[in-house]
Amino acid sequence: xxxxxxxxxxxxxxxxxxxxxxxxxxxxxxxxxxxxxxxxxxxxxxxxxxxxxxxxxxxxxxxxxxxxxxxxxxxxxxxxxxxxxxxxxxxxxxxxxxxxxxxxxxxxxxxxxxxxxxxxxxxxxxxxxxxxxxxxxxxxxxxxxxxxxxxxxxxxxxxxxxxxxxxxxxxxxxxxxxxxxxxxxxxxxxxxxxxxxxxxxxxxxxxxxxxxxxxxxxxxxxxxxxxxxxxxxxxxxxxxxxxxxxxxxx
Amino acid sequence: xxxxxxxxxxxxxxxxxxxxxxxxxxxxxxxxxxxxxxxxxxxxxxxxxxxxxxxxxxxxxxxxxxxxxxxxxxxxxxxxxxxxxxxxxxxxxxxxxxxxxxxxxxxxxxxxxxxxxxxxxxxxxxxxxxxxxxxxxxxxxxxxxxxxxxxxxxxxxxxxxxxxxxxxxxxxxxxxxxxxxxxxxxxxxxxxxxxxxxxxxxxxxxxxxxxxxxxxxxxxxxxxxxxxxxxxxxxxxxxxxxxxxxxxxxxxxxxxxxxxxxxxxxxxxxxxxxxxxxxxxxxxxxxxxxxxxxxxxxxxxxxxxxxxxxxxxxxxxxxxxxxxxxxx
Ligand SMILES: Cc1cc2nc3c(=O)[nH]c(=O)nc-3n(C[C@H](O)[C@H](O)[C@H](O)COP(=O)(O)OP(=O)(O)OC[C@H]3O[C@@H](n4cnc5c(N)ncnc54)[C@H](O)[C@@H]3O)c2cc1C
Numbered sequence: 001x002x003x004x005x006x007x008x009x010x011x012x013x014x015x016x017x018x019x020x021x022x023x024x025x026x027x028x029x030x031x032x033x034x035x036x037x038x039x040x041x042x043x044x045x046x047x048x049x050x051x052x053x054x055x056x057x058x059x060x061x062x063x064x065x066x067x068x069x070x071x072x073x074x075x076x077x078x079x080x081x082x083x084x085x086x087x088x089x090x091x092x093x094x095x096x097x098x099x100x101x102x103x104x105x106x107x108x109x110x111x112x113x114x115x116x117x118x119x120x121x122x123x124x125x126x127x128x129x130x131x132x133x134x135x136x137x138x139x140x141x142x143x144x145x146x147x148x149x150x151x152x153x154x155x156x157x158x159x160x161x162x163x164x165x166x167x168x169x170x171x172x173x174x175x176x177x178x179x180x181x182x183x184x185x186x187x188x189x190x191x192x193x194x195x196x197x198x199x200x201x202x203x204x205x206x207x208x209x210x211x212x213x214x215x216x217x218x219x220x221x222x223x224x225x226x227x228x229x230x231x232x233x234x235x236x237x238x239x240x241x242x243x244x245x246x247x248x249x250x
Numbered sequence: 251x252x253x254x255x256x257x258x259x260x261x262x263x264x265x266x267x268x269x270x271x272x273x274x275x276x277x278x279x280x281x282x283x284x285x286x287x288x289x290x291x292x293x294x295x296x297x298x299x300x301x302x303x304x305x306x307x308x309x310x311x312x313x314x315x316x317x318x319x320x321x322x323x324x325x326x327x328x329x330x331x332x333x334x335x336x337x338x339x340x341x342x343x344x345x346x347x348x349x350x351x352x353x354x355x356x357x358x359x360x361x362x363x364x365x366x367x368x369x370x371x372x373x374x375x376x377x378x379x380x381x382x383x384x385x386x387x388x389x390x391x392x393x394x395x396x397x398x399x400x401x402x403x404x405x406x407x408x409x410x411x412x413x414x415x416x417x418x419x420x421x422x423x424x425x426x427x428x429x430x431x432x433x434x435x436x437x438x439x440x441x442x443x444x445x446x447x448x449x450x451x452x453x454x455x456x457x458x459x460x461x462x463x464x465x466x467x468x469x470x471x472x473x474x475x476x477x478x479x480x481x482x483x484x485x486x487x488x489x490x491x492x493x494x495x496x497x498x499x500x501x502x503x504x505x506x507x508x509x510x511x512x513x514x515x516x517x518x519x520x521x522x523x524x525x526x527x528x529x530x531x532x533x534x535x536x537x538x539x540x541x542x543x544x545x546x547x548x549x550x551x552x553x554x555x556x557x558x559x560x561x562x563x564x565x566x567x568x569x570x571x572x573x574x575x576x577x578x
Contacts, residue, residue: 096364122388123387123388124389126370127360127367130325130354130358131357134357139325139438140325142353143353160351162447165323168439173438180500180502211366212397212398214394218392218395220533220534223552224554226550226556231559232558233559233567240571240572250459250516
């Protein structure tokens with residue numbers, strides 16, 4: 001079986017995001033880059049499938065600048081076999097451009113299953129997986145919290161409000177990973193050493209002009225928090241009064 | 251007739267989700283500014299009766315895709331149907347809810363139309379005849395203003411953020427069948443079953459009040475006190491990742507960067523420290539209350555109101571006091 005995981009490098013979730021003086025970019029100095037947390041679930045799932053099905057090969061594909069190799073190496077250290085970097089100069093191509101670059105790359109590859117994270121935690125666009133599915137004319141189940149493969153088919157459980165949709169789909173298919181799909185492993189030292197030496201294939205793809213562009217970044221309005229009503233249960237009546245009369249939320 | 255704005259509504263089991271009224275009201279507002287009409291789309295099975303009441307939220311026309319393939323959500327069926335409808339209407343703006351359905355459907359339609367999409371928007375405005383979308387990025391650490399270089403403009407709107415405007419007096423509403431350009435046999439991925447979560451309880455992403463518990467809850471059975479509070483308020487119960495990872499609550503309850511984004515009117519955080527990844531999911535709540543025994547917990551910097559104290563004393567008292575108000 002051949003599995004492809006599409007993964008992105010993103011800022012660590014602890015990173016303080018700084019807007020550049022031109023208001024149109026994010027400062028990339030001082031950012032600690034990691035493998036997108038949702039993509040970790042995707043990588044982990046691929047490796048678990050490989051462990052259960054000998055002969056399975058897992059390939060990681062990432063679209064991004066040169067530095068993305070560190071996220072790719074994390075995936076290899078976790079157990080992925082091969083890697084492709086679709087190298088771009090643009091720091092932040094939009095989802096349409098990324099999906100097209102991926103679709104073009106994947107077209108010449110073999111796969112039974114393509115895994116994505118449900119979203120990248122930088123642009124939070126939630127688009128690339130389903131867009132690639134449409135471009136490649138593949139079935140796709142998003143936000144998957146449980147995946148079972150059998151005989152040319154997959155059963156995927158998708159999280160919705162107040163419940164779970166149980167999908168059946170033919171393979172090949174695209175699945176995007178939700179938290180809860182699995183518990184990603186920490187790479188073992190051996191994997192980390194191996195990942196350092198691993199050859200990463202590089203591809204160049206011309207990116208399409210953006211369909212949506214950021215014209216301005218702003219910081220969200222600061223919350224004027226810090227109003228301590230009081231201590232312990234004695235403060236409750238005053239809190240309830242404030243919620244009722246001042247905030248008018250109850 | 252030119253339909254400038256199409257609102258893709260969402261219904262389940264014959265009732266609309268609140269977000270449908272939110273996007274329809276926003277569609278009306280935009281159409282009034284852009285000049286043009288508002289069309290709504292409904293997908294479902296035997297749902298024709300749902301069309302007419304949408305006039306009250308500003309729809310001039312409703313297109314009903316009534317077909318057994320829409321008994322449950324169909325990603326392939328819905329995306330093809332909506333894409334064809336957008337083309338037929340020559341819609342300039344298409345709005346979706348940023349719900350599980352909308353987040354799945356919108357990018358597919360965008361790919362089919364080969365256009366851009368702004369996901370999970372918190373505001374839209376018209377500037378020189380163009381739509382500008384505002385949306386949080388980097389888990390809400392920044393807000394980005396987006397401009398579109400392609401047409402139609404596609405956007406999904408974060409639930410609970412946009413106002414619902416109802417108008418009085420029935421106006422003329424045109425009701426039409428939407429074409430469903432797919433057959434059951436064409437579908438490769440289908441929903442076989444929907445498992446409702448215990449008691450079909452309210453989802454945190456949709457609730458107007460959310461009561462959340464963290465590691466400070468100490469044990470799964472203690473969440474009972476939050477459920478009692480939630481019951482009084484008609485709220486949903488959420489959790490921090492620490493509580494979820496400990497196995498006290500299901501993943502679907504997690505609020506935060508790798509959990510759900512919530513925008514309720516009231517968010518009550520109990521025994522939650524306020525780590526940056528948790529704040530990412532709830533800081534756009536209109537009013538935040540924190541109960542924590544550590545006066546230095548970062549959650550107090552975001553909370554509108556805080557009580558420093560033991561949640562096991564504060565929460566039951568809060569339930570008791572709120573009951574008095576609610577009963578009034
Ligand atoms: C990639 C990544 C993604 C993440 N995503 C999320 C996410 O989506 N959501 C999320 O929540 N976290 C997320 N986290 C985890 C986050 O960093 C924190 O670890 C987590 O939010 C802490 O949960 P907590 O506040 O419940 O626990 P703690 O930080 O342990 O805080 C418990 C609090 O309870 C208080 N307390 C204890 N007992 C009582 C009592 N009796 N009465 C009152 N107060 C009491 C304590 O003072 C303390 O402040 C993520 C982390 C990473 C690295």
